[in-house]
Amino acid sequence: MSTAIADVHEAPAESRVNYLNATYGLKSWLLTLDHKRIALLYLGTITLTFVVGGLAAVLMRLNLIEPQGALVEPDTYNKLFSIHGIIMVFFFLVPSIPATLGNFLIPLMIGARDVAFPKLNLMSWYVFVTGAACVMYAVMTGGVDTGWTFYTPYSTSYAHTQVIAAAVGIFIAGFSSILTGLNFLVTIHKMRAPGMTWFRLPLFIWAMYATSLIFVLGTPVIAVTLLLLAAERLLHVGIFDPAIGGDPLLFQHLFWFYSHPAVYIMILPGMGVISELITAFSRKKIFGYSFVAFSSLGIAIISFVVWGHHMFVTGQSLYAGLVFSVLSFVVAIPSAVKVFNWTATLYKGSISYEAPMLYALGFIGLFTMGGLTGLFLASLATDVHLNGTYFIVAHFHYIMVGGAVMAYLGGIHYWWPKITGRLYPDLWARFAALIIFIGFNLTFFPQFMLGYLGMPRRYGIYPAEFQVLNVMSSAGASILAIGYVIPLIYFYWSWNYGPPAGPNPWGATGLEWTTASPPPTENFEQIPIVTEDAYNYPTADVASE
Amino acid sequence: MSGHTEHQEHTAHVVPISTYVGVFVVLLIGTALTTAVAYIDLGRWNTVVALVIAVTKMVFVILFFMHVKYNPGLTRIVIAGAFFWLGIMICFSMADELTRGWEYNPPGWSPGLILPYLFHFLF
Amino acid sequence: MSDTALHHPNPTGFAHQFEDLEQQHEAGRLGMWIFLATEILFFGGMFTSYTIYRALHLPSFIIGSHLLEVKFGATNTVVLICSSLTMALAIRAAQTGKSKSTIIFYLILTMFLGALFLGLKLRFEWYHDYVEHIVPGFGFQYRPEWGSAAPGVQMFMCFYFFMTGLHALHMIVGLGVLAVLVGMSARGRFTSQYYVPLEISGLYWHFVDIVWIFLFPLLYLIGGRYSGGGH
Numbered sequence A: 001m002s003t004a005i006a007d008v009h010e011a012p013a014e015s016r017v018n019y020l021n022a023t024y025g026l027k028s029w030l031l032t033l034d035h036k037r038i039a040l041l042y043l044g045t046i047t048l049t050f051v052v053g054g055l056a057a058v059l060m061r062l063n064l065i066e067p068q069g070a071l072v073e074p075d076t077y078n079k080l081f082s083i084h085g086i087i088m089v090f091f092f093l094v095p096s097i098p099a100t101l102g103n104f105l106i107p108l109m110i111g112a113r114d115v116a117f118p119k120l121n122l123m124s125w126y127v128f129v130t131g132a133a134c135v136m137y138a139v140m141t142g143g144v145d146t147g148w149t150f151y152t153p154y155s156t157s158y159a160h161t162q163v164i165a166a167a168v169g170i171f172i173a174g175f176s177s178i179l180t181g182l183n184f185l186v187t188i189h190k191m192r193a194p195g196m197t198w199f200r201l202p203l204f205i206w207a208m209y210a211t212s213l214i215f216v217l218g219t220p221v222i223a224v225t226l227l228l229l230a231a232e233r234l235l236h237v238g239i240f241d242p243a244i245g246g247d248p249l250l251f252q253h254l255f256w257f258y259s260h261p262a263v264y265i266m267i268l269p270g271m272g273v274i275s276e277l278i279t280a281f282s283r284k285k286i287f288g289y290s291f292v293a294f295s296s297l298g299i300a301i302i303s304f305v306v307w308g309h310h311m312f313v314t315g316q317s318l319y320a321g322l323v324f325s326v327l328s329f330v331v332a333i334p335s336a337v338k339v340f341n342w343t344a345t346l347y348k349g350s351i352s353y354e355a356p357m358l359y360a361l362g363f364i365g366l367f368t369m370g371g372l373t374g375l376f377l378a379s380l381a382t383d384v385h386l387n388g389t390y391f392i393v394a395h396f397h398y399i400m401v402g403g404a405v406m407a408y409l410g411g412i413h414y415w416w417p418k419i420t421g422r423l424y425p426d427l428w429a430r431f432a433a434l435i436i437f438i439g440f441n442l443t444f445f446p447q448f449m450l451g452y453l454g455m456p457r458r459y460g461i462y463p464a465e466f467q468v469l470n471v472m473s474s475a476g477a478s479i480l481a482i483g484y485v486i487p488l489i490y491f492y493w494s495w496n497y498g499p500p501a502g503p504n505p506w507g508a509t510g511l512e513w514t515t516a517s518p519p520p521t522e523n524f525e526q527i528p529i530v531t532e533d534a535y536n537y538p539t540a541d542v543a544s545e
Numbered sequence B: 001m002s003g004h005t006e007h008q009e010h011t012a013h014v015v016p017i018s019t020y021v022g023v024f025v026v027l028l029i030g031t032a033l034t035t036a037v038a039y040i041d042l043g044r045w046n047t048v049v050a051l052v053i054a055v056t057k058m059v060f061v062i063l064f065f066m067h068v069k070y071n072p073g074l075t076r077i078v079i080a081g082a083f084f085w086l087g088i089m090i091c092f093s094m095a096d097e098l099t100r101g102w103e104y105n106p107p108g109w110s111p112g113l114i115l116p117y118l119f120h121f122l123f
Numbered sequence C: 001m002s003d004t005a006l007h008h009p010n011p012t013g014f015a016h017q018f019e020d021l022e023q024q025h026e027a028g029r030l031g032m033w034i035f036l037a038t039e040i041l042f043f044g045g046m047f048t049s050y051t052i053y054r055a056l057h058l059p060s061f062i063i064g065s066h067l068l069e070v071k072f073g074a075t076n077t078v079v080l081i082c083s084s085l086t087m088a089l090a091i092r093a094a095q096t097g098k099s100k101s102t103i104i105f106y107l108i109l110t111m112f113l114g115a116l117f118l119g120l121k122l123r124f125e126w127y128h129d130y131v132e133h134i135v136p137g138f139g140f141q142y143r144p145e146w147g148s149a150a151p152g153v154q155m156f157m158c159f160y161f162f163m164t165g166l167h168a169l170h171m172i173v174g175l176g177v178l179a180v181l182v183g184m185s186a187r188g189r190f191t192s193q194y195y196v197p198l199e200i201s202g203l204y205w206h207f208v209d210i211v212w213i214f215l216f217p218l219l220y221l222i223g224g225r226y227s228g229g230g231h
Helices: A024-031 A036-064 A076-112 A118-140 A152-160 A163-190 A204-236 A249-282 A289-305 A317-348 A355-378 A380-386 A392-422 A426-454 A464-499 B017-037 B045-065 B074-097 B111-122 C022-056 C057-067 C072-096 C100-129 C144-187 C196-220
Strands: none
Touching: A036 A076, A036 A118, A036 A289, A036 A392, A036 A464, A036 B017, A076 A118, A076 A163, A076 A249, A076 A392, A076 C144, A118 A163, A152 C022, A163 A204, A163 A249, A163 C022, A204 A249, A204 B074, A204 C144, A249 A289, A249 A317, A249 A355, A249 B074, A249 C022, A289 A317, A289 B074, A317 A380, A317 B074, A317 C072, A355 A380, A355 A392, A355 A426, A380 B074, A392 A426, A392 A464, A426 A464, A426 C057, B017 B045, B017 C072, B017 C196, B045 C072, B045 C196, B074 C022, C022 C057, C022 C144, C022 C196, C057 C144, C072 C196, C144 C196
16 A cells, blocks of 8 residues: 655645554454445455456357357356356445445444444455355356346256355355445444434435345345255255245245345445535535435335336236336336436536546436336336346346446545545546446447347347347447446556545535545544535535635 | 433333243243144134234233333334335235236126226216 | 454443444444344245245145144243243343353353253254154155145245254354353453343344244144144
């Protein structure tokens, strides 16, 4: 960790002791109890998992350049999309914002010195790494080919791949989520600074609170489900086995009871980030604070009663399907509320277009597209046609990549100066954001068309008439990949050579910007006393504090 | 927390041993009752009685052994929330499993009947 | 304060991230309750599955339930209820400033009862079931008197072993936690001001008891034990 600050003509804050240079050595990092260091441990880990999951995607898109499969056999293709899904969902998206930005920012934003249970926090990271190692073992010793959804009876009775290892890896990583969610809930409830009432909290905290509710209520169910899956595979008999009266659909109910709320785990924190970015770069108070706050809770709660929309065509009863369909329309409402409020915040704001804002604006557009296409899928009749096709793949990638990943990158860029005390080159960052936006749309928009035209998902071969769209999608993927590599380069440069950032380079509101960059280990010299609402930007001119 | 002052808080409330023993006796009685009732033919109600007794025992353990009676507020919301969520999981899953065999239309109905019925109902 | 995991001797166990001891205790309690909420959902996955299959395959579940012996289920229920009492008394002993040997006495009693539960289950139930060939995956044998309901009987036994197995695993973890508490008591860590680890471990122990309170009627008493079958 470099501590050489090139030029200190500001207050000596930058050369003082901060959480990065307070102690040295591998042990001080591997045994840290500081939430900020744990956040960086997670950041490193999930960057690695993202590369692995991304590699699987690269191989898939290369294979799909030709209708008969250009690269791999169908059996191998099955393993590629399974590994891509498992790693991207459980080992990148679910922990991404919560474990990195959440861990780093929650205590800072609420004016606390750390999370409620720092040792549990560190343990969460070790548990996560163990789970990831288990899945990597599965990948390297034959892979998994059940899809990230592990549907029975294929996964329990017929697959000849490393299903148990993968299931165990996810099971273990689930505990990391549960403990993190628990930690965040207690921290937010019990450790807010004096004057920091619930309705003065930054909306990122509301979003993280809602996410933590889902962590805590949903993850245990996937844990027990995977346990039952592994047991059935081991014992050759179990509760999903039709030979003893079992119902394979029960697995799907239990699986999706978690996995649908899980997709909201993956997007809610991103929405929280966007609330922060939009206000900071419009220099304006959020429009409708309580609506945005309550919509986060609303999304978390309603997300638990819509899971059957993943099972419309798998044999679920029509009546259950009707109920789930109606509720799936309802769940879109709080998301729409947020989009309206962000847009209203932008209106008459003093907008600047730094990289974080580009990511935020991209999010609003792409998330809206992804969300609206979800409505086609929520409608029973259209879902019959679209289920199992590339339409679904495009739908969730618009939300997960166009939404969640862009929010993640926007957040990393926005808080990078706080985390590292360094500035990054914004011109390169804007360029990368643009490349990502273009690459993303070129990759996934053709997939909407492919899906509508009938190309099934999870297929490594396809009818020749789909080739043009597939090639477009693969070309987009290569552009997207370049877009993801560029930040790695300039962030590395910034970490080592970037100019020092002050405490508040963006002139934003929020307690995290009142302390030094990087913050001292104890976060604040003195615990702040909060007297203002969030996003208290001056309404008249641009100057701040 | 704003305005937080130190004071003797609720778990300083020491539960008398007699209360613990009383709850203990209630739990034993409940166990004996549920076992005994199993030997009586109440038809469907056997299950109901067993569950009512089990829930009662659970409530006693939660209120007294786990001190929730003396711990109002957030704790109760957490407990209620967890059970409510379990209820969601059970109810919605059952809603599917138990309605798989249902006819698409109730007997005697067809969608074409809706309109005349609506007219009759409204006018 | 230190950012390593080294433990500083600290009589009240005060952790620096909190403002005061009371905030820390409230946080600990809330944390344990949230953890128990996750456990409710964890066991809940199995209770959900159980509910569905019982509704769909009741005759098989009745046959399966009658394979279990009520006397062991009832005895074990009583054993656990006793252990909950002793656990509550252990916490109360610390709360009222009793000597550490009193606390340790109640903790060890609780551990004994927990171990008794596991011993009874292992020796008289599970081992017996194994010998009788009604353990799924370990030589399960259908019996002709089960008739067409036979496959569902194996399903019931799956639930019996998965649910009581998961419960037993939680008991074993509980015994480990109690052992740690005995060690802490012996070192004089608990006072009438600081007994939060005891309290939150007690919450966990009572939760495990509550799970059994439901498992007993749901597994052992399906369809009643009167002659003539049941509903």
